Amino acid sequence: MRTPPPQVRALRGLLSALIATLASFAAVVALVAAAPPAQADTTICEPFGTTTIQGRYVVQNNRWGSSATQCVTATDSGFRVAQADGSVPTNGAPKSYPSVFNGCHYTTCSPGTSLPARLNTVSSAPSSISYGFVGDAVYNASYDIWLDPTPRTDGVNQTEIMIWFNRVGPIQPIGSPVGTATVGGRTWEVWSGGNGSNDVLSFVAPSAISSWSFDVMDFVRATVARGLAGNDWYLTSVQAGFEPWQNGAGLAVNSFSSTVQTGTGPGPDPDPDPGEPGEAACQVSYGTNVWQNGFTADVTVTNTGTAPVDGWRLAFTLPSGQRISNAWNASVTPSSGAVTATGVAHNARIAPGGSLSFGFQGTHGGTFAEPDGFRLNDAACTTA
Template identity: 40%
Template sequence: MRAAAATLLAITATVVGLLAAQPAQAVVICEQFGTTVAGSYIIQNNRWGTSATQCINTTSNGFTVTQQDGQGNTSGAPVSYPSIYLGCHYSNCSPNSPLPKQISTIGTANSSIGVSYPSSGTFNGSYDIWLNADTNVSGVQDTEIMIWLNRQGNIQPIGSQTGTANIAGRGWQVWTGSNGQNNVVSYLFTGSVITSFSFDVMDFIRDTFTRGSQYGTSAWYLTSIQAGFEPWSGGVGLAVNSFSASVTNSGGTQPPGTPGTPTTSNVTSSSVTLNWAASSGTVNSYLIERATGATSTSFTQVGTSSSPSFTNSGLAANTTYRYRVRAQNNAGTSGYSGIVNVTTTSGGGGGGCTTTATPSSQWNNGYVMNVTVTNTGTSTLNGWTSTVTLPSGHAHTGSWPTAATVSGQTLTQRNQNWNGSLAPGQSATWGFQASRPNGSTQLPTSFGCTSP
């Protein structure tokens, strides 16, 4: 009996050991918005665009699409976004979520993924990075950053291609647009399809901020890091084999990001107010540098600021100054912003003017810019001369309403009889088209204006 009992105990211990060694059973989700917790993450079926069945088998850090019966229009939206995420999505937050977190306080947001794709179907494999101006995660967020790892079928990102980027060691087409609810910045892979990827999400966020302040600033919040697939049709076999994401505090452990190119306001005969897009990361202060003369490169520091704004006083009237900015913290300094040229107005109530420019369209190797000449003085201008300096490697290919004079990299446009007289605050416009090296996203940042 003792021998039998000992044998039974041994058998029982072996069985318990074998059961404990088995992985947990996979959760199958077919509910439209069904979710499950997977460690530090949430996995969601997210079948938002169809009433047809979709099912996913989940694992501890991924999932596989096992059924997808929906059919989307390739000129419209996909049928779903089955995905795994860190953070919050429609108030459903992952366990002990570090998100939402203000972007200026984030050091790194590292993520890695391994994915598999079937040979048939129309779908993309993509990250969805969500940013919001505040911490409200109950609904649609303000900006969506999509990182396309793969594209199969006749589909494309929202909007149109407006530039290119080189991030995380790869080349990307950059598309910008809106889906009617939020702004979307998409990074479409170039080169080989991505099946394994490790990167810092912050690199894409920083690049997004260079595309315009409407997409966010460092005062906004990162609310979730999601990865999965958007199927239009098919998609059985799409799989996230592994996923990880983590967020660390900045704490000044790395230099801040490069601030935006300054714009100007309240230009007088003796002062200029500068404003710029804030740097990402921790910023102790901004360093403002100035050079005198439309083409001068002799910059000296003229002040510091704890916010992305600065007023420079004690300037000479009717003089062109150049400004650039960089940020600093305990870890070091950022790169320099772009340069802005500002011409002060004439003294004694005279006239003065400024030149500003904005891109109206961009493509892989060129762009069109609309240029505005504004009377910033207190008396009527009777004639003006506006200049734009193109970056190295760029070439003028056309301008209007008349051909600009080209000297080296500088374009000069003078007023016509019908637009030379500008009352205080009034503006005139001209425009130009230029080419640039393939893959460049650089635009002119050096402008000047003089008046008789």
């Protein structure tokens, strides 16, 4: 084989280097073209404007209580309040509820959501949140969880659960305080009332919570136990954001997640039977001391199952004419009718085979009778 002259060999080397360079450049161009474009932040100033993040949640400006400008900027993982002009009186409703949600709210549904979902088909609804707070505003940082007897995807649902992670300023939930409750392993101040359109049950943290992962169904079940919803109702949306009364720029949901797991898991049963597998088993002993127009009751609750009962709630109905005046070793609310006793800090758990006692004093009229139909965390109990 003949050897090419030096000039030809040099030209061939130059051409090979040029081809390699062009191939590398083409590969880089292909990678750039294949990579998904970064999502630019989206700012919304329309009162009820929305946008989608992560392909699964809806961010809403939701300015309904003021005509002053409010803008939210949706990010890849949450949103921040970019502008929050104006203020409203702190003894009334807030200006707005800028928020992010999974589910359906006023005809807007988040992509791919499994909501509305019937409560007795939901085994768990894990959610997590990370908040960014500011100090120059009056607001709460709160979840808004909506329940309705029907799988409604528009308008106002019948029961609203609020979880106040933080409150700044002289503001309070709708209604009045009705005691405390241990839900999700935390102690909350509980408020109950209505706003003219729906019932509201609020769980207020005693100090600020900036981030938390929890099961939304813990609060739903606590609401069912208080008679404000039924196990055959529907969970329609899980929302997280802020209710500002004054200012609010800089408030942020840094991250949010919400999933709803449905199927044949350990969801609440609309007609629980303590003999069914997986249901809590319990026995109640109800002892009384009765005198004219008055009585005391000593209640012993025994966990006859094999698993501990955390955050216990004993629901029963007082006969007509009976009213509770005070209680010990438990919070019992309301004072008459369908009542629920809940554990306090030192007795919030009933171990397997264990028991606890609480009591209350009350008044009665006419012939005295004892309640029946005791239910421990939504499971029917036998009586001793």
